[in-house]
Amino acid sequence: MHTTSRRNFLVLSGISALAAAGCGTASGSGTRNTTTLRYQGSAGQVTPPELAESLGYLGDLELEWVGNTISGPQDIQSAASGQTDFGGAFNGAVVKLASRKAPIKAVVSYYGSDKQAYSGFYVSEKSAIRTPRDLIGKKVGMNTLGAHHEAMLDIYLKKHGLSRSEAKQVERVVVPPVNTEQSLRQRQIDVAVLGGILREKALEAGGIRKLFSDYDLRGPFSAGTYVLTERFIKQNPETVRTFVTGVGKALDWSRSTPHDEVVARLTEIVGKRKRNESADALKYWRSFGVSAPGGRIAERELSVWADWLSERGDIKSGRVSVAGLYTNEFNGNHATKGS
Incomplete structure (x- = not known):
């Protein structure tokens, strides 16, 4: 594992999965349940499943880390192709993948926007950009295209009266999240999309101001979900139930537990997994x-x-049955009215 590149490992994993299916080892009876889930993580950060495992909410279910990713669309594509067992992305990316007939199903939300956790579009304090129209001809740096941040930019521009042709003149540039703040300060981009830990760190350094945020546009909302293939769900229903319920409990725990205690737990997780990464940025987690x-x-x-x-x-109207794209069936956490 340590001497195999992440790319090669994922390829080999995909080949192994296909070979297993070809040999008839997979049962469609719904009784076989794996006790290991392969996934991709994020450097210096802790995902809700990792937190759930640390808190003991996954029982004997183990997570097998196969590498890191900064792209939600790539992460769910890996899950859809069998290179990993679950992946998470912006809900728009989930819809888009489903429109290509990928046999996936969303099972639990894992990130969103609220007063403390949001993605903001930031410019330098001295920037002349003040209004949506000022963005025409400017570069906006974000982690990936066709996903959450580009959607928010489109909604912002449309809300303030820019035509589709004018909106297309706002250049969207892919920048790794860890480099986005630096790219803004070095004037390689005009606007930086910053969220979570990276946003808090940049704000502490000063010299930037918020143009708008997704929370400003839509208020609190869940923005991304974890998906699994329909085949995996059929073969491993109890594994899925344990995973979904455990992740949900971890999310609830993070909201109801004192902030310092949550950060301490996240920092402990990063320290124990020994991935040659720093946990310093976790002090900015909200x-x-x-x-x-x-x-x-x-x-x-x-x-x-x-x-x-x-x-x-990007997709034809009616191409995706949204009602059939997700399920709360495996979520053992308390349901509220309308959920």
Whole structure:
């Protein structure tokens, strides 16, 4: 594992999964349950499943880390192709992948926006950018295209009257999250999308101001979900139930536990996993941003992005049945009215 590149490992994992299926080892009876889930993580950060495992909410279910990713679309594509067992992304990316007939299903929310956890679009304090129209001809740095941040930019521009042709003149540039602040300060980009730990760190350093945020646009909302393939769910229903319920409990724990205690737990997790990374940025952690109890999914959290993708021409209207794209069936956490 240590001497194998992440790319090679994922390829080999995919080949192994296909070989196993070809040999008839996978049972469609719904009784076979794996006790290991392969996944991708984030350097210097802790995901809700990792927190759930640390808190003992996954029981004897183990997480097998196969590498890191900064791209939600790539992460769910890896899950859809069998290179990993679950992946997480912006709900619009989930809808888009489903429109290509990928046999995936969203099972639990894992990140969102609230007063403490949000993605902001920042400019330097001396920037002449003050209004949406000032963005025409400017570069906006974000972690990936066709996902959460680009959607928020489109909504912001449309809300303030920019035409589609004018909005296209706002250049969207892919920048790794850890380099986004530096790129803004070095004037390689005009606007930087910063969220979570990286946002807090940049604000502490000063010299930047917020143009707008996703929370400003939409208020509190869950923005991304973990997906698994329908085949995996059918073969491993109890594993899925343990995973989904455990992640939901971890999200609830993070909201109800004193902030310092949560940060201490996250820091401990990073220290124990020994991935040659720093936990220093975790002192800026504020929230996962998921307000729904147990991370339960609401249909509107997917349908709004299906509409956005249709307006962009990325998918045909009615191409995806949003109601069939997600399920709360495996979430053992308390359901509230309408969830």
